Amino acid sequence: GENVEQHPSTLSVQEGDSAVIKCTYSDSASNYFPWYKQELGKGPQLIIDIRSNVGEKKDQRIAVTLNKTAKHFSLHITETQPEDSAVYFCAASILSGGSYIPTFGRGTSLIVHP
Amino acid sequence: EAGVVQSPRYKIIEKKQPVAFWCNPISGHNTLYWYRQNLGQGPELLIRYENEEAVDDSQLPKDRFSAERLKGVDSTLKIQPAELGDSAVYLCASSSLGLQETQYFGPGTRLLVL
Numbered sequence: 001g002e003n004v005e006q007h008p009s010t011l012s013v014q015e016g017d018s019a020v021i022k023c024t025y026s027d028s029a030s031n032y033f034p035w036y037k038q039e040l041g042k043g044p045q046l047i048i049d050i051r052s053n054v055g056e057k058k059d060q061r062i063a064v065t066l067n068k069t070a071k072h073f074s075l076h077i078t079e080t081q082p083e084d085s086a087v088y089f090c091a092a093s094i095l096s097g098g099s100y101i102p103t104f105g106r107g108t109s110l111i112v113h114p
Numbered sequence: 115e116a117g118v119v120q121s122p123r124y125k126i127i128e129k130k131q132p133v134a135f136w137c138n139p140i141s142g143h144n145t146l147y148w149y150r151q152n153l154g155q156g157p158e159l160l161i162r163y164e165n166e167e168a169v170d171d172s173q174l175p176k177d178r179f180s181a182e183r184l185k186g187v188d189s190t191l192k193i194q195p196a197e198l199g200d201s202a203v204y205l206c207a208s209s210s211l212g213l214q215e216t217q218y219f220g221p222g223t224r225l226l227v228l
Contacts, residue, residue, distance in 0.1 A: 004156075006156075034217075042222075043118070044205075044219045046216060046217070049215070051215075089156045093215065097169050098145075099145050099169075101162070102159075102217070104156025106155050107155065107156055
């Protein structure tokens with residue numbers, strides 16, 4: 001099955017700095033890569049996603065890049081703010097029976113210091 | 115639009131007791147997922163429903179776990195009997211046919227087995 005590695009497990013930055021989280025996956029059949037933000041006591045919330053036919057996608061301060069050949073993808077957050085502090089999960093998804101089945105990484109705890 | 119609703123939010127039980135979790139997906143979403151999230155890890159899929167049919171339950175420990183989605187809307191996940199290792203957050207998610215790749219998560223039920 002799919003295996004997703006996520007690094008770092010913890011990331012501490014100063015407000016205004018950039019943050020980068022990296023993930024690798026093992027199954028070349030994965031073709032959809034969502035990123036989720038999970039705040040304490042809440043469920044994961046989708047913040048950005050990318051499909052395998054796209055190399056980069058940007059949404060305001062958040063961007064994701066994908067290298068299918070190397071099987072790795074990254075999340076970039078610019079101009080970080082304290083409210084960005086949360087746990088971030090990457091996932092690699094395979095289409096199965098009409099739905100995408102994600103395999104999640106172990107998460108990155110992002111701490112943004114004011 | 116209301117999000118995915120789960121109840122209870124918290125549950126503390128003694129080992130060997132039964133427990134049940136309830137999920138109401140977003141209106142119109144035909145696909146429903148149950149995940150288990152252990153502390154410090156990403157969600158792991160337990161079972162997926164397309165309408166009332168369980169199409170992927172390969173990761174569900176069938177000796178003690180069961181699930182149902184009788185009318186293709188609400189779903190219940192049950193554990194009987196619970197073991198200490200079942201302590202985790204149980205997340206429900208749903209997605210629609212039109213946007214099959216986007217899963218919307220509920221807040222989860224935090225289970226503690228003593």
